[in-house]
Amino acid sequence: IVDIALSKEGKIYSILQKDLDRIICVIEEGKVEEIFRPEIEKILKLKETEYSCRITINPSSLDVNSEKLYLLESDAIHVFSMEGRHLNSILLEGLYQNYVPTGPLSFKEGLLYIPVDNKGVVVYDSTGRLVKNLNIKEDFIQAIAVQGDKIAVLSLFPVRIQLYNLDGSFLWDYSDRWLNQQGKEVKIR
Numbered sequence: 736i737v738d739i740a741l742s743k744e745g746k747i748y749s750i751l752q753k754d755l756d757r758i759i760c761v762i763e764e765g766k767v768e769e770i771f772r773p774e775i776e777k778i779l780k781l782k783e784t785e786y787s788c789r790i791t792i793n794p795s796s797l798d799v800n801s802e803k804l805y806l807l808e809s810d811a812i813h814v815f816s817m818e819g820r821h822l823n824s825i826l827l828e829g830l831y832q833n834y835v836p837t838g839p840l841s842f843k844e845g846l847l848y849i850p851v852d853n854k855g856v857v858v859y860d861s862t863g864r865l866v867k868n869l870n871i872k873e874d875f876i877q878a879i880a881v882q883g884d885k886i887a888v889l890s891l892f893p894v895r896i897q898l899y900n901l902d903g904s905f906l907w908d909y910s911d912r913w914l915n916q917q918g919k920e921v922k923i924r
Contacts, residue, residue, distance in 0.1 A: 738839045742799040750797055750806075757793045759804065759819065771819025773806055796839035796849075805847070807840045812847060812863070825863040834868075838889075843881040850876035856886065856903075869903035 737750040737757060747762040751769070759770045772791055779786045792813060794806035803822065804815045810830040814822045827847075830836065834851035841848040846866070847859040856869040856879060873890040880887045885906065886899045898907040 738796045740797050740799045748799050750794055756791060773815060775813055775821050798840055798842040800842045805842050827859055827863045828865045837876055838878045841879050841881045848879055848881050850879050871899060871903060
């Protein structure tokens with residue numbers, strides 16, 4: 736499994752690596768059901784002639800929002816219906832030119848959040864325009880989760896979770912606050 740996302744209905748969607756292809760699946764009650772292989776139409780123009788073909792994409796991340804799947808592949812977000820129909824593609828300004836993604840995307844309230852190198856999280860609007868770059872003081876951001884006006888950041892070196900406001904200002908460090916299986920707080924030194 737490459738990435739997972741939870742829908743509002745409680746379904747778990749995932750990108751599953753199968754051989755060299757990536758397949759979109761839903762996981763319910765421990766069963767993995769393949770939904771579709773993500774394909775998009777590419778149009779090539781040679782001189783005055785246009786050629787179209789369908790190509791399979793290999794997304795690195797996904798998120799679910801408003802009955803749509805958002806798949807990050809290279810410098811674009813490809814939007815699909817839940818049944819696998821390609822709806823549109825959004826080219827992300829400056830991605831891989833100025834920023835390299837380091838973790839999965841998060842889509843909240845019309846904005847796309849992507850952790851990147853250079854200690855940050857880039858934020859795009861629904862047209863792919865870069866609207867802000869949150870300067871997070873972490874060397875390598877593995878994953879993020881956006882909820883309301885907060886962003887949780889999972890860092891790897893050292894492993895810890897920190898909470899930031901959506902303007903990038905630091906809020907809380909959870910590095911020494913973990914819960915054991917019984918829900919009791921334990922300290923990790």
